Amino acid sequence: MKMRDLNSRRSSLHDALMTGVTNWRATVLVLGSGLVAGCITVNAPDEPIVIELNINIKQEVIYRLAADAGTTIDENEEIF
Amino acid sequence: MTSTRHFRPILAAALVALALGGIAAPAVAQRDPAYEAARAAGTIGERTDGYLGIVSGGDATVRRMVDDINIRRRAIYARRAQAANATLEEYAFTAGCLAISRTDPGERYQAPDGSWQTRGSGAPQRDSRCP
Numbered sequence A: 001m002k003m004r005d006l007n008s009r010r011s012s013l014h015d016a017l018m019t020g021v022t023n024w025r026a027t028v029l030v031l032g033s034g035l036v037a038g039c040i041t042v043n044a045p046d047e048p049i050v051i052e053l054n055i056n057i058k059q060e061v062i063y064r065l066a067a068d069a070g071t072t073i074d075e076n077e078e079i080f
Numbered sequence B: 001m002t003s004t005r006h007f008r009p010i011l012a013a014a015l016v017a018l019a020l021g022g023i024a025a026p027a028v029a030q031r032d033p034a035y036e037a038a039r040a041a042g043t044i045g046e047r048t049d050g051y052l053g054i055v056s057g058g059d060a061t062v063r064r065m066v067d068d069i070n071i072r073r074r075a076i077y078a079r080r081a082q083a084a085n086a087t088l089e090e091y092a093f094t095a096g097c098l099a100i101s102r103t104d105p106g107e108r109y110q111a112p113d114g115s116w117q118t119r120g121s122g123a124p125q126r127d128s129r130c131p
Helices: A003-018 A024-037 A059-075 B002-028 B033-041 B060-083 B088-101
Strands: B044-046 B052-054 B108-110 B116-118
Touching: A059 B060, A059 B088, B033 B044, B033 B060, B044 B088, B052 B060, B060 B088
Parallel strands: B044 B108
Antiparallel strands: B044 B052, B108 B116
């Protein structure tokens, strides 16, 4: 957001208030642009976004299955 | 009662055979030499999802072997997951955590970011949820 844009928006708000504009549309427009100016800009990260495909697997489930899975590997050594 | 007397040696022989079979069983359950060699060469490695993956240069024979082992793993995971009231993916992922832990130095495994790593002397890079 450039300073000039901000200043012009401020001055239009100022004018609107000072001249006692009764047109509600103009008021909404001025307030709306004020809200846009207050938005937070989020920049995309430089690193590639890694999509975790197994994100839904909960740690507590993994811990519950760990002993059983260990036995399974032991009992099927030829394919592990 | 003669039949009982004759039956006893047969029963004893059966027990001996069972005992010998029990001892011999682990020898049968060893990895196939081709599988062992492909692991040691780093052609194939353990994926994070509990299955084998081809790291590089796998020919048709290696691909077929990996597919065969993965199909067998999947069948076991599915059966065990059902018994443990878990999903196939949850069970397979847990087995993957353990399989990566159990890799020998020099073998390949998949890091959480998807890259292939060579197992060193220390602990492997694993998902933070791994036990």
